[in-house]
Structures are given as structure tokens and as C-alpha cells.
Amino acid sequence: VHAYIMSYLKKEMPSVFRKETKKKQLIARLGEIFRNIQLEHHISPGDFPECEKMQEQLRVHDFTKFPALKPKMMEELDHMLTFDVAKLMPLVRQEEMEMPEQMVHGGAFDGSSNGPFIEGIIDGLFEAGEDDEWVVTKDKPKYDEIFYNLSPTDGKINGVKAKNWMITTKLPNSVLGKIWxxxxxxxxxMLDDEEFALASHLIEVKLDGHGLPSELPGYLVPPSKRRQVGSAD
Incomplete structure (x- = not known):
């Protein structure tokens, strides 16, 4: 995001005259510039810095000395975030599973991996069986309508289509990455219809002000994936 902002400011600066005047105009229009960059590059508003704080910081910088944007590098970065990182997820999950459990030592919670927080215990109590109703089921019809409007291929949407829809929620990319x-x-x-419904459900959970689990609890695992997840565990 900062690369796009600095590149825009540099591009708008005159080469010789009235540099200081133009700089003040650009700083005053920073909120509008943010919105233009957001729409042009499909960036979530939550990923932009605080406007007033950045306006203050920009006053001491020479915009003409900002580095120019390298489109090829940005394309490669976007491809990496959309496709390559997704391919690494199985390795990350395997690494997390192999890490030794961190225990709390001392005090009333000695020997507990949860400390005073019992989220993990609650998740275990409500672990779903293969035939148990999925909590997302009641809202799945409305999620399906969105899913099929995104024109899935072979019953799935790729990372690009999912990302373009998810950023419309205006949640930060860091949150959307965790939901993905x-x-x-x-x-x-990729996401099939059940995984897309799950993502939509988690987005609504976050928009309602609730936190996200660090691991997907059993009652949120889509029915068609429960045996697969169970065998992996």
C-alpha cells in the first residue's frame, strides 16, 4: 500500500516549479488519493495507514525522492500472495502440528497449555461428528448465491476471485488472510461452495466484532471435509 501511495505522490510532482505548493495540495487530498488507489488496485481500506498521521509525516519528506514503482515486481508480489502462499499452507500446518505444546508453568494454571483461557477446551467439547449439523448450514443459501455469481470452475473459485470478493468487506488483508x-x-x-460459505461466515463473525479461532474447531469444519480433517489429525 505504501509503495502505491509514494509512487502516486512522486508521479504527481512537477519537475521544476511550484513543488512546495503541489506538495501541500497532495497532502490535503490524501484521503481522496487513498480512495483512488483503493479502487484502482482493489486494496482493502483496512490496509491503508491512518490518513491524518500520514499527512503529518509527509510534510517533512521530498516527494521527488520517493522511489518509483516497479509494476513487474508488484505483479510478482501479488502472484506470490495469491498463489504461492496458498501452496505453502499445508507445510505451515504440518510445522504447527509438529511444534511441541507450550505449557504454562507456575500458579493456578501449572501444566495447562491454555492458561486462564479455555477456548481450546470448549472447541473440543463441541467437536462435530460426521452427521452433526453444520453451524453454517442455515446461512448457506445466501452464501451459495454469491459463490455461483463468481462463476466457479469445476465447482471451485481460485484465489484471485476469492480475494476480489473478500476485500469488498473492507477487513484488513491480515484478517482476510487468516480467514482464507x-x-x-x-x-x-481454492474454495468450493462449503469452504466459501465458511469464509463468508467467518467474515460475518469478524464484522460483528468477534475474534477468530487460531485453528478451525470441529463444529465449523464443512461436512464433506470432516473425515478428511479427522484422518489428518
Missing amino acids: KLSDVDKDG
Whole structure:
């Protein structure tokens, strides 16, 4: 995001005269510039810095000395985030599974991996069986309508289509990345209708002000994936 902002400011600066005047105009229009960059590059508003704080910081910088944007590098970065990172998710999950469990030492919670927080215990109590109702089921019809409007191929949408839809929620990319990781249950870098419904459900959970689980609890695992997840565990 900062690369796009600095590149825009540099491009708008005059080469010789009235540099200081133009700089003040650009700083005053920074909110508008943010919105233009957001629309042009499909970036979530939550990923932009605080406007007033950045306006203050920009006053001491020479915009003409900002580095120029390298489109090829940005394309490669976007491809990496959309496709390559998705391919790494199975390795990350395997590494997390192999890490030794961190225990709390001392005090009332000695020997507990959860400390005073019992989220993990609650998740275990409500672990779903193969025939148990999925909590996302009641809202799945409305999620399906969105999913099929995105024109899935062979019953799935790729990372690009998913990203373009997810950023419309205006959640930060860091949050959307976590939702993607939780929702891509089979770690194939795509979402089927159940995984998309799960992602939509988690987005609504976050928009309602609730936190996200670090691992997908059993009652959120899509029905068609429960045996697969169970065998992996």
C-alpha cells in the first residue's frame, strides 16, 4: 500500500516549479488519493495507514525522492500472495502440528497449555461428528448465491476471485488472510461452495466484532471435509 501511495505522490510532482505548493495540495487530498488507489488496485481500506498521521509525516519528506514503482515486481508480489502462499499452507500446518505444546508453568494454571483461557477446551467439547449439523448450514443459501455469481470452475473459485470478493468487506488483508487459511480446509489454494460459505461466515463473525479461532474447531469444519480433517489429525 505504501509503495502505491509514494509512487502516486512522486508521479504527481512537477519537475521544476511550484513543488512546495503541489506538495501541500497532495497532502490535503490524501484521503481522496487513498480512495483512488483503493479502487484502482482493489486494496482493502483496512490496509491503508491512518490518513491524518500520514499527512503529518509527509510534510517533512521530498516527494521527488520517493522511489518509483516497479509494476513487474508488484505483479510478482501479488502472484506470490495469491498463489504461492496458498501452496505453502499445508507445510505451515504440518510445522504447527509438529511444534511441541507450550505449557504454562507456575500458579493456578501449572501444566495447562491454555492458561486462564479455555477456548481450546470448549472447541473440543463441541467437536462435530460426521452427521452433526453444520453451524453454517442455515446461512448457506445466501452464501451459495454469491459463490455461483463468481462463476466457479469445476465447482471451485481460485484465489484471485476469492480475494476480489473478500476485500469488498473492507477487513484488513491480515484478517482476510487468516480467514482464507481457516477456510481452505483441504489446502488446495481454492474454495468450493462449503469452504466459501465458511469464509463468508467467518467474515460475518469478524464484522460483528468477534475474534477468530487460531485453528478451525470441529463444529465449523464443512461436512464433506470432516473425515478428511479427522484422518489428518
